[in-house]
Amino acid sequence: MMNVGFSLLMIAGLLAVSALQADQTIRQFRYVGLAKNWSDAQTYCRERFSDLASILNAANGTKARQAAGTSQVWIGLFNGTWKWSQDENQFPPSRSGSMFTMWSFNEPQDRKCTLLSKSGYWSAKDCGDLNEFLCYDGSSDSNVLVKQKMSWSDAQAYCRGTHTDLTTIRDVAKSFWMTTLLPDSTFNLQTLSMSPLAVAWIGLHRSDWAWSDGSSASYWPWATQGATEQTDCVTMDFSSGSWFQQSCSDRFSFLCSADVVPSAARALKIRLEAGNADLNDAAVQESILQQLRTKMEEQGVAEEVKLSWRIQPDGKVFHRQQEETAPPACEAEICHSV
Ligand SMILES: *[C@@H]1O[C@H](CO)[C@@H](O)[C@H](O)[C@H]1NC(C)=O
Numbered sequence: 001m002m003n004v005g006f007s008l009l010m011i012a013g014l015l016a017v018s019a020l021q022a023d024q025t026i027r028q029f030r031y032v033g034l035a036k037n038w039s040d041a042q043t044y045c046r047e048r049f050s051d052l053a054s055i056l057n058a059a060n061g062t063k064a065r066q067a068a069g070t071s072q073v074w075i076g077l078f079n080g081t082w083k084w085s086q087d088e089n090q091f092p093p094s095r096s097g098s099m100f101t102m103w104s105f106n107e108p109q110d111r112k113c114t115l116l117s118k119s120g121y122w123s124a125k126d127c128g129d130l131n132e133f134l135c136y137d138g139s140s141d142s143n144v145l146v147k148q149k150m151s152w153s154d155a156q157a158y159c160r161g162t163h164t165d166l167t168t169i170r171d172v173a174k175s176f177w178m179t180t181l182l183p184d185s186t187f188n189l190q191t192l193s194m195s196p197l198a199v200a201w202i203g204l205h206r207s208d209w210a211w212s213d214g215s216s217a218s219y220w221p222w223a224t225q226g227a228t229e230q231t232d233c234v235t236m237d238f239s240s241g242s243w244f245q246q247s248c249s250d251r252f253s254f255l256c257s258a259d260v261v262p263s264a265a266r267a268l269k270i271r272l273e274a275g276n277a278d279l280n281d282a283a284v285q286e287s288i289l290q291q292l293r294t295k296m297e298e299q300g301v302a303e304e305v306k307l308s309w310r311i312q313p314d315g316k317v318f319h320r321q322q323e324e325t326a327p328p329a330c331e332a333e334i335c336h337s338v
């Protein structure tokens, strides 16, 4: 039997409570319990969240361990990548990628800067070695050989200052074409020997340890260094928080980072006893907000939040609700009635 005596005509509206800087996001770690190799994990994180997790300080490390639960997880750190000087600021950096290269047999060894030889093939050398170099000039869309011997980074600075950047080579034809800028070998009749093949720095170089999302790296809680095989990717151990080098093709679950809007942005449903006021009158709504703000000021939280009415699809804020029994006058933390 309906208890008509307690049936109240209620009006409900949604109140949006959001942080003042709602456009600011905060970064959180998300654990993904799927076993994937490092690059597949990176792709997964980039598609669904922001990127693989960057752990930049001890506080990040604590949060990462909490998020990881009881797993050994991939994090976003990897051991360098070959890239062109001209692509340096490309974002996000990628570890894998099918970049064109023309390494000589047995190259690249563990050196980090690239020489083009007259043969058209490339070799990796110490970046501090002094060599002539090829600059690309964007204004004339051409390349020039600079006949001064410099280290790779001085050569890069020279090209960027005088032309555009060190030369980039993206196909076989261009690699061979560039060799025409290098001097020919000469045969010395006195010593009966050929001069060595001419070489020049080009823009390809290998970066050091890097974070997948481009964060700069300086916090290094390594457990052990130096494995025998190529181990260019990194896991974090949940129990110690230490990092371990692993082969990038191994499969682990992983930590992503996600940029989320602060949780203060949410909707509160508030119910008001209608009385005679027209609650869909903007002036009445503003007056209610004003009273709520005053209450929040009393509680010292008004600085951090902004209040606004959530407009429903029909353009109205409030809707009548028939209640069978009397609900509390207010069901949210913020209580008010008119
Ligand atoms: C990691 O630390 C940085 C710098 O303090 C901070 O901006 C970031 O929000 C932290 N990330 C997480 C997931 O806590």
Ligand SMILES: *[C@@H]1O[C@H](CO)[C@@H](O)[C@H](O)[C@H]1NC(C)=O
Binding pocket: 079, 080, 109, 110, 226, 227, 231, 232
């Ligand atoms: C990083 O990669 C380079 C090039 O493959 C290698 O020579 C170097 O030893 C690696 N670093 C570590 C710490 O494994």
Ligand SMILES: *[C@@H]1O[C@H](CO)[C@@H](O)[C@H](O)[C@H]1NC(C)=O
Binding pocket: 037, 038, 039, 040, 248, 249, 250
């Ligand atoms: C990761 O796994 C994918 C297949 O899921 C494979 O295509 C890729 O080559 C693997 N990458 C590495 C570094 O092992």
